[in-house]
Amino acid sequence: MSDFSNRVARLRKERKLTQQEMAEALKLSRQTVSNWEKGRIEPSIGVISKIASYYGVTIDFLLGHEMYTTQYERKYQQEGFYWGRKINCLAHEVLRLMPPQRPLRLLDVGCGEGQAAVFFARNGYHVTAFDIAESGLEKGRQLAKAAGIHVDFFQCDLLHHELINTYDIIYSTDVLEYVPSRKRENVLRGFRGHTAVGGLNVLDTFVEKSFIKTAPDWEHDKEFYWQTGELFSHYRGNWRIELCEESIFDCDSSGVPHQHCMDMMIARRMV
Ligand SMILES: C[S@@+](CC[C@H](N)C(=O)[O-])C[C@H]1O[C@@H](n2cnc3c(N)ncnc32)[C@H](O)[C@@H]1O
Numbered sequence: 001m002s003d004f005s006n007r008v009a010r011l012r013k014e015r016k017l018t019q020q021e022m023a024e025a026l027k028l029s030r031q032t033v034s035n036w037e038k039g040r041i042e043p044s045i046g047v048i049s050k051i052a053s054y055y056g057v058t059i060d061f062l063l064g065h066e067m068y069t070t071q072y073e074r075k076y077q078q079e080g081f082y083w084g085r086k087i088n089c090l091a092h093e094v095l096r097l098m099p100p101q102r103p104l105r106l107l108d109v110g111c112g113e114g115q116a117a118v119f120f121a122r123n124g125y126h127v128t129a130f131d132i133a134e135s136g137l138e139k140g141r142q143l144a145k146a147a148g149i150h151v152d153f154f155q156c157d158l159l160h161h162e163l164i165n166t167y168d169i170i171y172s173t174d175v176l177e178y179v180p181s182r183k184r185e186n187v188l189r190g191f192r193g194h195t196a197v198g199g200l201n202v203l204d205t206f207v208e209k210s211f212i213k214t215a216p217d218w219e220h221d222k223e224f225y226w227q228t229g230e231l232f233s234h235y236r237g238n239w240r241i242e243l244c245e246e247s248i249f250d251c252d253s254s255g256v257p258h259q260h261c262m263d264m265m266i267a268r269r270m271v
Contacts, residue, residue, distance in 0.1 A: 002042065004048070105168050108129035112131060113139040122147055172202070175205075176203060184230075191203075192234075212260070
């Protein structure tokens with residue numbers, strides 16, 4: 001499936017339109033819209049331009065050359081910290097397993113409002129952190145400034161970014177559910193390949209359970225459950241699993257109490 005077919009389908013679903021309604025608005029047949037979304041055909045540049053103005057996005061966005069932001073961009077623009085100031089237990093595990101007794105480079109992927117990134121920098125790690133949501137990064141920058149420490153924050157889409165540097169620790173919490181299945185091995189290959197020998201990958205993600213209802217704020221076109229154990233299956237051979245845990249916890253991120261099931265993993269690169 002091309003970026004175009006994914007995005008044209010996402011935009012339609014986000015606006016709660018049927019294929020028929022979209023086709024009528026663009027004076028085309030429903031079959032044409034269906035074929036775009038299935039990746040069977042792509043429209044001419046003239047039609048792409050019409051679709052872009054219909055949805056109020058750029059042609060570059062439709063073709064996948066611009067980032068697709070998440071609901072958090074808006075949430076992070078509100079006052080205060082959407083995720084609060086509490087630090088994920090995995091961050092404390094990093095301190096325990098790999099304390100910064102020498103200069104250690106840590107990458108926080110999908111850092112949100114930067115709480116964990118600032119926590120690591122305060123504890124002496126050299127921290128780089130990115131997220132797709134610029135408003136979250138801005139909060140992180142302010143937090144770092146107030147703490148008198150430095151974090152290299154930058155905006156970037158995990159799905160379209162090739163890592164350049166090597167890190168001692170790659171840390172990413174509550175982000176991998178934004179990676180569709182077909183892109184997972186590619187993203188995790190990037191993490192593994194850019195981790196120094198002896199370094200850690202510290203990750204968690206939501207897994208599907210038939211007895212847990214999907215959260216009310218789940219972004220159906222952007223968030224994708226993993227299967228139990230799937231995360232660990234990407235870390236074989238040269239990797240030693242230091243922590244492997246599945247848990248169910250309560251959450252009220254949307255104001256409506258619900259539950260999640262999460263797999264957590266810390267893997268160490270041995271060779
Ligand atoms: C649930 S929040 C978690 C934030 C932070 N890691 C934490 O644990 O508090 C998910 C974050 O992933 C970011 N995100 C989602 N898709 C992304 C992508 N493709 N590239 C970079 N960041 C992404 C969102 O903007 C959001 O800040």
